[in-house]
Amino acid sequence: MDFVAVIILEVLYAIASLALISAGLAVVFGMMRVINLAHGEFLMLGGYAAIVSVRAGLNIYVAMLVVAPLVVGIIGLIIERCVIQFLYGRMLDTMLATWGLSLLLTGVVTMIFGNTTTGISTPIGGFAIGSYQASGYNIFIMLAGIAVIAVIFTVLKTTRLGLIARGAMQSADMASGLGHNPKRIYMVTFTLGAALSGLAGGILAPLTGLTPTSGGLYVSKAFITVISGGAAVVTGTVSSSALFGTLTQLTMLLSTPVWGDVAMLFAAIVLLRLLPRGITGRFFRRQV
Amino acid sequence: MQLDRRTFLQTAAAASALSVSGIAGRAFAADGDIKLASIHDLSGLFDIYGKSMDQAVMLAIDEINAAGGLLGKKVEQVTYDTQSQIPMYTQFGQQAALKDKVSVVHGGILSASREAIRPTLGRFKTLYFYNTQYEGGVCDRNIFCTGVTPAQSVEALMPYAIGKFGKKIYTVAADYNYGQIISKWVAYYAKQNGGEVIQTDFFPLDVADFGATIAKIQSAKPDFVMSALVGGAHMSFYRQWAASGMKAKIPMASTTLGAGNEQVVLTAAEGDGILLAYNYSKELDTPANKAFLAKWEKKFGDTKPIHELAVATYQGVLLWAAGVKKAGSIDRMKVVDALETGISIDGPAGKVTVDPKTHHCTLDVHVIEVKNQKMNVVKSLSQVAPKDTQSVCDLKANPNDITQYEIKI
Amino acid sequence: MPDSARNRHILVAAIGLLILFGLPVVVDLVTLLEISIYVVYAILGLSLGFIWGYGGILCFGQAAFFGLGAYTYAVTAINVGESTGPFLLAILLPLVFAALLGAMMFYGRISDVYMGVITLVVTLILFKFINSTANETWIVGKARLGGFNGIPAFPTLNVPGDPGALLDPEQFFYVAMVFLLLVYFGLHWLMTTRFGRVVVAIRENEVRAELLGYDIRLYKTAVFAIGGGIGGLAGALFANWGNFVSPGLFSLAQSATIIIWVIVGGLGTMIGPVVGAVLIQYITTLLGQQGVINNAFVLGGILVLFVLLLPKGLMPTLGQLLTRLRRAPRRPARRSAEQAEGGRDGH
Numbered sequence A: 001m002d003f004v005a006v007i008i009l010e011v012l013y014a015i016a017s018l019a020l021i022s023a024g025l026a027v028v029f030g031m032m033r034v035i036n037l038a039h040g041e042f043l044m045l046g047g048y049a050a051i052v053s054v055r056a057g058l059n060i061y062v063a064m065l066v067v068a069p070l071v072v073g074i075i076g077l078i079i080e081r082c083v084i085q086f087l088y089g090r091m092l093d094t095m096l097a098t099w100g101l102s103l104l105l106t107g108v109v110t111m112i113f114g115n116t117t118t119g120i121s122t123p124i125g126g127f128a129i130g131s132y133q134a135s136g137y138n139i140f141i142m143l144a145g146i147a148v149i150a151v152i153f154t155v156l157k158t159t160r161l162g163l164i165a166r167g168a169m170q171s172a173d174m175a176s177g178l179g180h181n182p183k184r185i186y187m188v189t190f191t192l193g194a195a196l197s198g199l200a201g202g203i204l205a206p207l208t209g210l211t212p213t214s215g216g217l218y219v220s221k222a223f224i225t226v227i228s229g230g231a232a233v234v235t236g237t238v239s240s241s242a243l244f245g246t247l248t249q250l251t252m253l254l255s256t257p258v259w260g261d262v263a264m265l266f267a268a269i270v271l272l273r274l275l276p277r278g279i280t281g282r283f284f285r286r287q288v
Numbered sequence B: 001m002q003l004d005r006r007t008f009l010q011t012a013a014a015a016s017a018l019s020v021s022g023i024a025g026r027a028f029a030a031d032g033d034i035k036l037a038s039i040h041d042l043s044g045l046f047d048i049y050g051k052s053m054d055q056a057v058m059l060a061i062d063e064i065n066a067a068g069g070l071l072g073k074k075v076e077q078v079t080y081d082t083q084s085q086i087p088m089y090t091q092f093g094q095q096a097a098l099k100d101k102v103s104v105v106h107g108g109i110l111s112a113s114r115e116a117i118r119p120t121l122g123r124f125k126t127l128y129f130y131n132t133q134y135e136g137g138v139c140d141r142n143i144f145c146t147g148v149t150p151a152q153s154v155e156a157l158m159p160y161a162i163g164k165f166g167k168k169i170y171t172v173a174a175d176y177n178y179g180q181i182i183s184k185w186v187a188y189y190a191k192q193n194g195g196e197v198i199q200t201d202f203f204p205l206d207v208a209d210f211g212a213t214i215a216k217i218q219s220a221k222p223d224f225v226m227s228a229l230v231g232g233a234h235m236s237f238y239r240q241w242a243a244s245g246m247k248a249k250i251p252m253a254s255t256t257l258g259a260g261n262e263q264v265v266l267t268a269a270e271g272d273g274i275l276l277a278y279n280y281s282k283e284l285d286t287p288a289n290k291a292f293l294a295k296w297e298k299k300f301g302d303t304k305p306i307h308e309l310a311v312a313t314y315q316g317v318l319l320w321a322a323g324v325k326k327a328g329s330i331d332r333m334k335v336v337d338a339l340e341t342g343i344s345i346d347g348p349a350g351k352v353t354v355d356p357k358t359h360h361c362t363l364d365v366h367v368i369e370v371k372n373q374k375m376n377v378v379k380s381l382s383q384v385a386p387k388d389t390q391s392v393c394d395l396k397a398n399p400n401d402i403t404q405y406e407i408k409i
Numbered sequence C: 001m002p003d004s005a006r007n008r009h010i011l012v013a014a015i016g017l018l019i020l021f022g023l024p025v026v027v028d029l030v031t032l033l034e035i036s037i038y039v040v041y042a043i044l045g046l047s048l049g050f051i052w053g054y055g056g057i058l059c060f061g062q063a064a065f066f067g068l069g070a071y072t073y074a075v076t077a078i079n080v081g082e083s084t085g086p087f088l089l090a091i092l093l094p095l096v097f098a099a100l101l102g103a104m105m106f107y108g109r110i111s112d113v114y115m116g117v118i119t120l121v122v123t124l125i126l127f128k129f130i131n132s133t134a135n136e137t138w139i140v141g142k143a144r145l146g147g148f149n150g151i152p153a154f155p156t157l158n159v160p161g162d163p164g165a166l167l168d169p170e171q172f173f174y175v176a177m178v179f180l181l182l183v184y185f186g187l188h189w190l191m192t193t194r195f196g197r198v199v200v201a202i203r204e205n206e207v208r209a210e211l212l213g214y215d216i217r218l219y220k221t222a223v224f225a226i227g228g229g230i231g232g233l234a235g236a237l238f239a240n241w242g243n244f245v246s247p248g249l250f251s252l253a254q255s256a257t258i259i260i261w262v263i264v265g266g267l268g269t270m271i272g273p274v275v276g277a278v279l280i281q282y283i284t285t286l287l288g289q290q291g292v293i294n295n296a297f298v299l300g301g302i303l304v305l306f307v308l309l310l311p312k313g314l315m316p317t318l319g320q321l322l323t324r325l326r327r328a329p330r331r332p333a334r335r336s337a338e339q340a341e342g343g344r345d346g347h
Helices: A002-032 A039-055 A060-082 A091-113 A136-158 A160-170 A172-177 A182-204 A215-229 A233-254 A257-274 B005-027 B047-066 B086-099 B111-123 B150-165 B177-192 B211-220 B235-243 B287-300 B308-327 B332-339 C003-026 C029-054 C062-080 C084-106 C112-131 C169-192 C194-204 C206-211 C216-242 C252-265 C271-288 C295-309 C314-330 C333-344
Strands: A126-129 A132-135 B034-040 B075-081 B104-107 B127-130 B143-145 B168-174 B196-203 B224-228 B252-254 B275-278 B344-347 B350-355 B360-371 B374-384
Touching (some): A002 A039, A002 A126, A002 A132, A002 A136, A002 A182, A002 A233, A002 B211, A039 A091, A039 A182, A091 A215, A091 C252, A091 C295, A132 A136, A136 A233, A160 A172, A172 A182, A215 A233, A215 A257, A233 B211, A257 C112, B034 B047, B034 B086, B047 B075, B047 B287, B075 B086, B086 B104, B086 B111, B104 B308, B150 B177, B150 B224, B150 B360, B168 B177, B168 B211, B177 B224, B287 B344, B308 B350, B350 B374, C003 C029, C003 C169, C029 C062, C029 C169, C029 C216, C029 C252, C029 C271, C062 C112, C062 C216, C084 C216, C194 C216, C206 C216, C252 C271, C271 C295, C271 C314
Parallel strands (some): B034 B075, B034 B104, B104 B127, B127 B143, B168 B196, B224 B252, B252 B275
Antiparallel strands (some): A126 A132, B344 B350, B350 B360
């Protein structure tokens, strides 16, 4: 019984962490049709930002929840101004350019920090479920995942900003006719997406050792989750995170971590073959 | 400008000739010196090991040259960075052997890198020193292995750990030849000491999420966990282990932690109490070690990067130099013969002696407990022989053997 | 065939033969070994250059075919003990694999971006799978797959029919170079056939080609399969070059590198991927010999700059430049028009 509770916690944690690492990519893809292959590096940068500020004596929560998204948001803004803004509407070119960026950022971080593992400890200890121990930090990650998704949903659904943004994405001409500058809206969206990635990177930093190539661990998972989810930012991310998180974690428990990953990849291929526009291309079509 | 076909052809030919000479340019290094190749990962995932190993080569060569060199010549180091990519070992191995014509290669970190470079250096007849603790069993006259093997590390560690913690063991290991083979040795020595491995899990080097594994370990209820995890991503195992509060419940021992100074990356709370067994610890209280630390600090300014593998490399270079002196030549077979007389040197970690039949080393082994990011010696064993490899390998009887033997259980 | 295209072919053939016969005389063995690997990479670059530049299919997983070819060769060579059969199989298996994968995608009418995703995911699966085969239970016949370690030693190329007559490094260079020329001119020839013209028509306008009655799914699958086979050929040659295969061949970094070669060299040309592969690998080797500037940093920067500033790549841009230079002084109206034509469709 205790074991089942631990398993359920592990599955929920897997879903939440998938949603967290995918959120930034989902916003940028869903709203702007831009696939950012440097997304993993944004997470990695968020992790470094958090670790460096903790080392500098900052409170760990401030470092993870404020500094990491801020730093990566600014980096995202710079990248949007220098690279992405010239490539809107050219989806494949954006993918290539951001793939280049991902290599470039890995290189820069390697030159600055060296290619060694760094990390910080989790600020929350474990707790007991019956005779089992579970990580308290996993609970924090679940809460953070829920909060991030809730915030995105609220912003898109209920605020004026969200309305304008959704409008501009559907018809840039119409939006600019109504007096809103679509270029500015793209810029803001990309920056916010980057900030979300930075936040996720900061929150996940205490769990894993960080190296400049850590981005590679995240990007394929996030990429697959988002694409399989389809264009709807919130429902897409939540539904595919739930599917893949459960599948991966249960396969991992029954066999090994490799098969957990392979199961996810296989599921993604089958899913895309059956639903070429992702889950939300078929179901929940009118959702955000 | 009229660019006709002929001038274009000429330009193209000139350009290709230029690039070719560019590639070949490094062949003209100082002649007359004895060349020693240092082939390590100086960037990429494993540079935490490689950088210090390369520095150790520099330090050893400096000392040799300061003492007048070898056979009246200076030793020159040729460094190659394999960028943590295994195929580059083949490439640079060829380059060192054929183009730069070095007398000896010191290098290789992961067992995978050794197996990539070993056939190359064998084919091109270049002497090879592999200075890393590893899974044992390599039986090849062209290679000398100066690091500890399972019969030295695991055999020392296991009785101590079983005595202290209990008999039921859960092994987690990196999924490549080192992890696969060392986990068999763990099972073997557990049995020898009355213990039992109840489960072994393998993890690819890029796995960083161990939540499910930690739950599995708990349900198996071992007395302690034996870790043979390797590299940056696997560090998260120790972190996540501590984060779920497991440290207080199930203790741990490791064959790999600390070899690249990982205990400094972990906090005291995450690392304390983990048992290890190595040839070297910075905490060794001997004059030889103190002198070594002082030399290192003088040359590089900081003794932090020193670790087991760096010291093994330093000792490896000294062994080679002793062999050359004894042979009075840099001819490959003469040096091998000289080393096979059972040559010894005194290194920072004590006396190191070449075992003639296996080309491995007899050396001191220490059981170590991590405490406050330091590796404190809790028990010392003097001059332990590489019994694992000795049981399968006899190069005196079979000089043409090039097999890596694995233990059968 | 327009005049300018024929001239270009003669030029390339002349340079190719010059390198083939001249180089082994001029340079030493190690340099020749190093150039051999550039030749192999050039073939690999061509395989993607064909799929992407002519078929219009962006494959993020070209490394999958490369790795598959290399592993197929290594595994079968260990079992068979000679090289001819394994070598052919190393081309055939990736070709069949690409055909199946292509059919799955094209008959499913999966769009561009999703195709990118699927090819990428397939590569990841292969990478993860091969990486997790370190245990001794993963054995094919006599060959252990070896996991992360790869397979360190297997019989290399021999004279067909005579397993004892192994090729030395110089002969290997000839083999690789001949294969490069064969692939290069073979693909050019293919593009002049009816098949080739339909392929280009599909790239230019899929809907129109389909309305004209061509089964675009079949054509695309065929292009993908050919590209896969060439990738496998490069893999088999690579395996022979180093006498070593490892899972890194399947990695995303390897796929990214191939894409960079093609985009730097030039999309929609055959010479572009060749030049791109040689150039970029040469830079990588140079960077590997120093420790200050990071290799990934330079390659990433190159990719970004090319996408932004020179999306056509080096060779097409160079071609245009040459055409303009040649046209500038004399301006004979008819010739320049013809050259401009040649420049635009210049494959």
